[in-house]
Amino acid sequence: MKAHARLTAELDPASGRTRLRELRSMAPLTLFPKRGGGTAQVHLVSSATTPLGGDELTLTVRVGPGASLRLSGVAATLALPGSHGEPSSAAVHLEVAEDATLEYLPEPTVVTARARHTATLTASLADGARLRTSEVLVLGRDGERPGGLVTTTNVTRGAVPLLRQRLMIGDPLLDASAAYLAGRKVLASEVLVWGADPAEAVGGDWWSVTPLAAGGTLLTVLAPDAVEAGARLAVARRHHPGWTPGCHDPVAPVTDQTVSPRSGNP
């Protein structure tokens, strides 16, 4: 199935609120607007079992100058093989204009056995644009080896590349290699182009917060399961000096044993 969903958010100068100017769902990608404050919120629901082999899915999100949008997933995505082993692809294009803010937070993608999936994310940022986007990849369901996934991330500000990464999942040798995915079941990463970046890299066992060369920060976590990956990502995010969660984003009470070994009297 081929589908192209589009979402455009713009700032309404009169009210100072973000309005959704275009909200075009196309099965299996359904966009549900939510009532919100100054930030527009939309849920992305995959309305069928998708991506399935043969699927070509595209999502284009544009956030106009000064506008603020949060687009989040509601359920994990299962990358599944087609009946004749056809590959599937999902492309996400994000355009964030001057002084606009976008959070694109899909739920985890589970790469099931025999899937052949290609995921690409392209984010084009203008000056003063803020972006938070995460990707959580689960290498197969419980007790299952993953199929094949190639995921590519491109984040640019104007003509300047901030992050370009391509990862391959599903080669048993690389999945297990201490120099590639270290045999961990879940890879979680998050890009934050959001105010001040850390001056130095911060991290612990199998997680890090590292400033990118031309601005922006990458959070990386390798974890045994998605729950721990999410918790670790939340810990990592707290080490980002520019990060300011919105009112809709309560900070989870996660203990951080690696970095703050003790509390109380100095």
Added chain:
Amino acid sequence: MDVLSLLLADSRFPGGGHVHSGGLEEAVARGLVTSERDLPPFLSGRLRGAGELAAVFAAAAAHAAARGVRSGYWLLLDAELDARTPSLAQREASRAQGRGTARAGRVAWPSPVLAGLLAATPRPHHPVILGALAGIAGTPPRDAARAAAYLAVSGPASAAVRLLGLDPLSVNAIVAALAGDLEAVAARAAASAGAEPADLPAPGAPALDLLAEAHVRQHKKKEVRLFAS
């Protein structure tokens, strides 16, 4: 393969590469690599992430040096490799080795192209200066890529001998067994050598990035480490 690519891939080349273990020391310290059996998967992962990325940029730099690009190209290539190296520790290790290679290159193979590259990027990334030296001498991109890919595994392999006391003959055999993979990486890198810098492949390897960051943290804690990375 010409003499220049032998020189560049030689562990005795005075570019300072011998102080880098490519994440192996951290992997050993954590017990992830303890024996000869653990070495092949480590080296394969390293080759397909860091090794492939180095090969891609060495090939592109060789292609560019041979056709005499303007200095703006080197800035572009530098920024594109930065964007493909999210780990600060990996960027610094690459530039440290680049600096050593540039010093050796300036003495051995002075040329206007090299001067232009170093004027635009005084602290070049290692694969870029390596590839540029090759290209200036007329060595094809594929040979430059092969040298870069080989260095990405030969350094950690010899570090494994030092750190774990592995049998050098067995370790040599492990590297020799990677010949087919090394050739494939070099061929792919050569195929993309003429692409726009923005369109070059961007192979990454998250675990290696995390090991590199952890290695730097151990250095800062004054833990004893033999290697700089």
